[in-house]
Amino acid sequence: MKIKKKVITKKKVMKTFVKSVWVFNWFNSCGFTEILPVVSSRWDMERFGLVAVNSPRKADALFIAGYQTPKSMKRAQQIYEQMPSPKFVFALGACTMTGGMYWDSYNTVKRIEDYVPVFMYIPGCPPRPEAIFDAVHKVIVHVDELPDE
Numbered sequence: 001m002k003i004k005k006k007v008i009t010k011k012k013v014m015k016t017f018v019k020s021v022w023v024f025n026w027f028n029s030c031g032f033t034e035i036l037p038v039v040s041s042r043w044d045m046e047r048f049g050l051v052a053v054n055s056p057r058k059a060d061a062l063f064i065a066g067y068q069t070p071k072s073m074k075r076a077q078q079i080y081e082q083m084p085s086p087k088f089v090f091a092l093g094a095c096t097m098t099g100g101m102y103w104d105s106y107n108t109v110k111r112i113e114d115y116v117p118v119f120m121y122i123p124g125c126p127p128r129p130e131a132i133f134d135a136v137h138k139v140i141v142h143v144d145e146l147p148d149e
């Protein structure tokens with residue numbers, strides 16, 4: 001997983017992101033199952049500062065999972081536009097990168113990056129909880145290590 005440096009520029013702005021990441025989810029189909037282990041008691045994402053919020057207006061990060069259609073990506077775009085900057089999109093699972101098992105459908109989006117700017121792809125079908133935590137942790141460490149301005 002590679003971090004796109006140009007997205008993170010100001011450490012001061014990002015301080016709250018380092019302390020806790022407020023997440024809004026946009027899941028289609030079995031994409032929802034990707035996050036269930038992460039929120040359940042075994043992994044308990046709140047221990048790591050990840051909090052699910054009920055409005056994109058409060059969110060730092062947008063998790064997108066599941067195979068998407070042009071229609072569903074319009075909703076994802078609306079969600080993304082409502083989020084305050086700086087904001088990060090994490091794309092979970094094979095379906096967000098390739099269309100997954102529905103790759104040859106006329107109505108499946110093959111790369112959600114064509115619709116919203118994806119900060120990091122997390123591979124897997126579904127991705128392991130460790131991979132999701134690792135992706136968020138990589139961003140947090142990167143932000144934390146930025147020099148003070």
Ligand code: SF4
Pocket residue numbers: 028029030031032033034065066067092093094095096100101124125126127
């Ligand atoms: S990557 Fe796998 S688990 Fe996730 S939405 Fe696609 S088929 Fe379902």
